[in-house]
Amino acid sequence: MSGVLQNLVAIIIGVPIVSAGLLALLPGYWLSARLNILACLVTLLAALSLLLTARPPAGPYFLIDDLNIVFIVLNTFVGFSAATFSASYTNHELAIGRLTPTYLRFYHAMYQVMMFGMNLALVSNNIGLMWVAVELATLSTVLMVGIYRTHEALEAAWKYFILGSVGIALALFGTILVYLAAQPVLGEGQGAMIWTSLLTQANSFDPALLNLAFVFLLLGYGTKVGLAPLHAWLPDAHAEGPTPISAVLSGLLLNVALYAVLRFKMLMTANDRALDPGPMMVVMGLLSLIFAALMLYRRRDIKRLFAYSSIEHMGIIVFAFGMGGPLANFAGLLHMVMHSLIKSSIFFSVGHIAQIKGSQQISAIRGLTQSHPVLGWGLASGVFAIAGMPPFGMFMSEFLIVTSTFERQPILALLLVLGILLALGALVLRLIGFIFGEPTGELKPSEAYYVPLFLHMSLVLMAGIYLPGQMVVWFQTVAALLG
Amino acid sequence: MGLTLAVLIQGLQMLLVVAVAPMLVSVVRKVKSRLTRKQGAPLVQPYRDLIRLMRKDVVLAENASWLFRVVPYLVFAATWVAAALIPTFATGLQFSWTADLIAIVALLGSARFFLALAGMDVGTSFGGIGSSREMMIASMAEPAMMLIVFSLALIAGSTQLSTAVQFLASPHVGLRVSLGMALVALVIVALAENARIPVDNPTTHLELTMVHEAMVLEYSGRHLAMIELSSALKLLLYISLIGCIFVPWGIADSDANASFAAYVVAVLLYLIKLSVGGVVLAVFETSIAKMRVFRVPNFVGIALMLALLGTLLLFVSMSL
Amino acid sequence: MGTLAFDIAHLLAGGLLLVSFMMIYQDRMFALLHVFAFHAVVLSLSVAWQAYNQGAPHLYVTAAIALVFKAAIIPIALRRIVKQLGVHREVETVVGVGVTMLAGIGLSALSIVLMLRVTAHADAFAREDLAFALSVVLLGLLMMVTRRNAVSQVVGFMSLENGLILAAAGAKGMPLVVEISVAFSVLIAFIVIGVFLFRIRERFDSVDVTAIDDYREVHR
């Protein structure tokens, strides 16, 4: 059994890196796009079969537990659908000459490197390895963000790179501090970095060191999560990179960073004397939420708009996990999954829309329901879903977060509601402009590839009405784990 | 007392009000003329007017719709039904349970509603002036009236006029501040509702000051007759109302099998009350000038305030 | 571990902090690069001493990387960039050097107080080391935010990273230190290449500020 598991893990991290190598060598756009999809599909299948096999004890490097399996499946799934979207997207980019075949080859290779980095970060049982993997994923996305080589793209990539590097450094310092805290108990060397041992022994660690470490980790990984005021790289990176990458950034990379934060939060809660990380997360979450909600109003670029919405939702999620308790944690997890699915599907439709209109300017996009009904209503359902309206899944998570918070912390719940409402106001304002009114600009029919969009939206819709019992049990165990 | 008699008395009441109404108008006019040192028309003049109008052809504006022709009868009917439900000389009439005081007020509201519509039907500027001002005055007067009704109902424990009057006629109602306020308020409301000075002038034909008359400007012949008759009925209704509430003495109680003599006395007393009311009205109208139309809301507003105050004071006196 | 070993480690770590202060103090570009090279040398000595004390031979690799890469290659490369791109030879500061120094002292105090809170579970050796490392990290960040020139910001980042290496080396038996130092070297190489490629003369964001500002207002 263990062999199977190891094999699956090997597939999950091996397939991406191998295909990254292949893609770097393979010429020909058609083949590499297909190979990219295939690699993602294989990874996804491996991830799904993780669900079916029994889980063996964790090894020194890799670990599959209830928490990360959620992330892995989500990660590989969105990675896969984004790859299918990417095929249709890049096809168009190649046709209009925004990307050359050489850059595309690089793009596909980097896509797999990024998948590798993220998968590795998720399955690693070693906090050092996790750090390395998160950084790898970050650096690969930096390269993708700058791939258009326009002035703005380079600037965005540069900003991302510099801020990311500082984040990297802070996270590393935090990791070193955790090691230092663990070392007297677990002994020197590898052992003091293995997650599972850390967690079991956490109570005997020095709480002061853990506190200090958490500050650095929260800031370091929080930069990647995009929490305000560490968010600055995020809108630019989303807006200037290729849209599939925006989808992956919002849908996946933020989650991976969040996963790291959650891991260390668990460590903190496992130590009785350490600072409760909850309030810190709650404050940062609320700050991000309200800040991003206000920033939504003055946007002129559609991708930047949704990038800020990602910050907003990361705020909500971090808030939920910060509040803790079975309901809020459950809601936080659900919210995270829903956000990944919805936001990537929004970026799928935004990508097509921007290609049709030849612009990402909000003012250039009007009357979509009239000129492109499917895309228009697809975008509308995406925006409704992201604004937390039923019958989509995010409504359930917001329902749980708000109702469970209000009884415990009325003021916080009111602030949360304020943030959500502010964001709703901005999103709806823009949405009405996008999909209603007389259509302007290019009216040619779209050659969009709708499958990933509708796949995501139907999952989200289903989750809003019916959650499979198994998934609920599974989420509940994770929620209990998170404390 | 059998059902026949009950129906008979009710019928008598209906006939009485419609028969006496023009006379009341006549009395008012006569007294006013005399007060201004004029001879005045003979007392039967309103009856003659009505009959002459009835016999004349109707000259209908070309644009008038069916509504315009139906309204006079509707208004008359609504006012008549309302007047028939007021205990004029006897309480507990057969059909008095049909509608209580609130419904009577609302019936008058219906009449006004249709009349205002008729004023707009032909599409003239004067009709519009009349209707809009009438509705403005009414929207002040009606809540005042309703508050008066509240005061009464809270004192008497019933909105049923018969019950209330019986209660008020009984000895255990002393002088009440609230009742006084209600009286003043009711008088103001009555003046406003009947288009009397100082709110409106029933005899004016100066266009810009008209309210009620502007509304019915396009009416002629039998239609006008019905409308004149209904205004007379309405005046009678209000004076009877004031009479039966504030001077309820002498009213026969048909529930208590009043004797024939009691009825006769009651009818006589009622006629006296009416004449007194008419004379007082005439004196009041002669001694006061008409207001500008936009002063009217303040005037009617006084009624509203007094009625409200009356209601509130009622609670104070009850909790004492 | 004897007191001598401790004293030497203490001395070297303290030296690193002192050199950090010297970097903050410098307002000439070339002098800054020289001091940075010295910073790297001190780091390399410190790491080597740790390697010797902990008996961890792989740390010597880290020390060597620090010595070769940071004390030699990077300063030389930056020097060439400064010359080739015609960067100002003076360091533009946001606030005065005096204020920055005061802030730096405050930061050091903060990190030492924080580290002293750490109970005796961690041995004194690591504790001292860590206090200095944290100071160096914070000073590096301080330098990044108070200097306007791209080159001096890169230098700030590198000194920050030196602090990290110091901390990692000081953490007894910490695995992956070499890998991390290699990774960081690559990162820094990227940054330096980026500065060079994008012709960032003055600031990180001076790719072409005026043109971008117009664009920003209209389009985002």
Next chain:
Amino acid sequence: MSAVEFELLVAAVLLVLGPVAVFLRRMSWVSSFIYASSGGLCALIASVGAARLVARTGDSGLTLPLGLPWIGSHFQFDALTAFFLVILGIGGAVVSLYGIGYGRHEHDPMRVLAFYPSFLGAMTLVLLAADAFTFLLSWEVMSLLSWALVLTHHQETNTRTAGYVYLVMAGFGTMALLLAFGLLAGSDGHYAFDTMRGAVRSPTLAAVILGLMLLGAGSKAGLVPLHVWLPLAHPAAPSHVSALMSAVMTKVAIYGFIRVVFDLLGPSAWWASPVVILMGALTAVFGILLAMMERDLKRALAYSTIENIGVIFAALGLAMAFRANGLTAAAALAFTAALFHVFNHMVFKSLLFMGAGSVLTATGTRDLDQLGGLIHRMPITSFLVLVGAVAISALPPLNGFASEWLMFQAVLMSPAIPQDALQLMIPAAGGLLALAAALAAAAFVRIYGIGFLGRARSPAAQTAVDVDRFSLMAMGTMAVLCVLAGILPGMVIDAISPVAKAVLGGQLPLQTHEAWFMIVPIAEGRSSYSGMLVLLFIAVSASGAAWAVHRFASHRLRRAPAWDCGFPDPTPATQYSAGGFAQPLRRVLGTNILGAREVVVMPEPGDPSPARLTVTVDDPIWHNIYSPMGAVVIYVATKMNGLQFLTIRRYLSLVFLLLIALLVGLMLWA
């Protein structure tokens, strides 16, 4: 099959019908098919609901494994639900009938058809839901679908503005409800209504929940000051949708309020009720004043909806006040009045909106000043609208008066209340309600007089013709209901009494046994009213008088030009305009309450240009609350927008400062 299963099934079919319409979009019969089947399904909904109320069939409940995983989706079918299902069913059925005809004129019919049946289905679900999640989910889906319907004519800027304000307010309302349910459920998440009902709460907590419900349900119903979206959104939708939104959706909001405040929360503290009464009464006056000033026919109707909502809330507040003091009979009276008015408003407001829709189809305009003379061109529609106008003005013998009368009877029960504050306040509130009723009459004289009477003010109004027979049938049905409910109020009261019994534990005495279809809410000596007799008397005396006059006096008739005091003017522009009609009341009440301003621009002597009178009436709530709020958000957003354009160094400074702050915090904490 139990009633709840049946109703759920119908709701599900309705929900699915929307997407089905999309698939059938190429068929020529799709519009008629969708409206006809929606109407039929609504009739089914109503009949099952009516069976519960009249035949007293039992309650039923159902739990489906949907929604919140560990709670499930609870559904219930009890008297309260049944009553509102009847409201929904009748409204939906008749409006759908109207839609068969009206829908043909729609430029882009799929924008209505795809959402219309689902909207009905979502409202049904709200009424059936028996746990917080299902309730809110259906509630918000209802909002969303109606939003999509509002934006049918999305090319108009005003419509888009309306859609925006609507959705944001809907979001606000949902959040308020969310918080309310959060408190009701407690931190352990008891989201099912059954568990909420049993919980014990402090009066303060109950009051907070009540306040949140006022915000949540009130914003959907249109309670001042949360009403601003309503006069924008309701008129923007196609008229049959406006009818549904005004007549039915606002009632669903009231259902939500009753369900939570009366059913789940139980008796509240007495001091909570004055808030509701006062809010309701002020809403009534405020709404109808705005209706009085409004030039747009449909907007005026929307404002009148606000008034009626206020009346209903005031009655509900009365019921709360009585209930808080254990006066069950009085509470039942007020509650019955409220529900009676709910029914009545559904009937006449849908009638009026359908009438407005017919006018819109016939003339292409909603501007009262472009209408006039329609009574000649559209006789049937005009007659039916007249019935609606009389009914909504609370005039006997139609239904509006019956509920108004009950409400005043409830007001007169106030001496039984021990608290002085309430004793003093209730009659004052009653005065406000009377004021609102009087103003309503004025407003509808204006709407009807300007819009339907007089001479045509535009060529469009001159050439209008009456609408199709489906529309007329639909309006006719509602007009008949107006009359029936007016003359047989006892039957309606008896149908409501199981609801009052279930919710309050008390009910009015049975009315259908009274002679002459009299209603006697308390005792005969106290008050009684028979709409039937009033109608009979008026009919007999009016026709008798007419007959007598025609028989004995004269029946000749001559047509001649209008007299108009000798100055007839052939141009229709000399008629009173909508603004002119409103002028007296605008001067009296509008100046202070609504901040109405008149600006006269008089040309210099010798200048031949015309003098101009400009009148501005603006909703002060919008100006004093919403506009500044929006301005603040935009101001803050604009100020913060600078954060988008900082240099990397400044961003790094932010990171650095946060780090220092956290470290200092850590130092101080430790």
